[in-house]
Amino acid sequence: MIQAKEYVRPSSLEEAYQLCRRRSSVVAGGMMWLKMENIQKQTIIDLSGLGLAGIEEDEEQFRIGAMTTLRMLETHPGLNQEFDGIFRECTRHIVGVQFRNGATVGGSIYGRFGFSDILTCLLALDAYVELYYGGVMPLAQFAAIPRSITERNILVRILIKKDGRRAAYRTVRRASTDFPLLACCVAKKGGQWQISLGARPQRAKAVVISENEESCGAEGWEEQEAIRIAKEGVKAFSFGSNLRGSGEYRRVLAELLIRRLARQLQGQGEAGSGMGSGREQSKNGTMTESDQSRKEDNRR
Ligand SMILES: Cc1cc2nc3c(=O)[nH]c(=O)nc-3n(C[C@H](O)[C@H](O)[C@H](O)COP(=O)(O)OP(=O)(O)OC[C@H]3O[C@@H](n4cnc5c(N)ncnc54)[C@H](O)[C@@H]3O)c2cc1C
DSSP: OOEEEEEEOOSSHHHHHHHHTSTTEEEESSOTTGGGSOOEEEEEEEGGGSSOOOEEEOSSEEEEETTOBHHHHHHOHHHHHHTTTHHHHHHTTSSOHHHHTTOBHHHHHHHTOTTOHHHHHHHHTTOEEEETTTEEEEHHHHHHSOGGGGOSOOEEEEEEEOOOOEEEEEEEOSSTTSOOSEEEEEEEETTEEEEEEEOSSSOOEEEEEEOOGGGTTSTTHHHHHHHHHHHHHHHTOOOOOBTTBOHHHHHHHHHHHHHHHHHHHTTSOOOOSOSTTOOEEOTTSOEEOOHHHHHHHHHO
16 A cells, blocks of 8 residues: 655646655556555655646647546547547556546556556557656657656656557457456558557567568568568567466467558458457447458468
């Protein structure tokens, strides 16, 4: 249980930042994770009075405040329309609706948890973080920084450009609301494929693979391209073992997920949430069997 002597709800970011620079303080998002930690602090800094809960959209980008809840991401029409429903897909397995009404985007990204669905999803979209001290930086750069170095800062917003990319997301879980065994997001922009893998079980990271233009248009090239991207993609990642699965199992699953998501983005198949159920979800939300896709996977 977390214990603190003092609770402060700052009315400005500067006040919050000055308080958070003290080693004896802790910033609170939704406190869903923090409340399980066994720590004692002098001051809890509640960011809920700073107007950071909300998603702003203009022609160029989305600006997601740090106190936006996961449920707001899940149900935001603009975000889900722009990115093919991946925000619905990457949040819907996280515990339950009540939990997602409390957990925040800021806590999910600042926490940089290895299992994070949100980090995996945003990395494939080339998102940026806006920090109170330090300004805007690519999320990929922020995610790679050891947690201890950025301990004393405030995450203000996440920025996602509307750059025309399409994206697809999928996880494998041993049970529906468990932490993911593997999380995968694939995005396509022009001739570039951006692949993000989380829960390996290390922290998510993303790589970019260029389309093989020479083979474009040849018979069956989409399928061959999906296979090539998946094989190239997994080479860029390391996979570890934990209670949920071995590194080798994760590597095999990763190749399969990347291939399926690439095919989905090419319009050849629809990928849903989990693999255990053997069912796949179409974009309009109805559940459909996709035997064709499984048969193809089994043949390899
Ligand atoms: C039982 C359980 C199951 C979960 N399952 C999943 C899952 O399957 N997939 C998944 O992706 N996530 C999962 N999570 C994580 C969850 O989605 C949230 O990411 C997590 O609870 C943190 O969000 P929060 O708003 O509660 O942050 P808090 O608990 O309030 O904070 C988390 C950390 O971030 C810091 N922090 C918070 N906001 C800011 C800010 N704006 N600036 C600077 N620092 C900040 C805090 O100081 C703290 O160190 C799970 C969590 C729990 C407790």
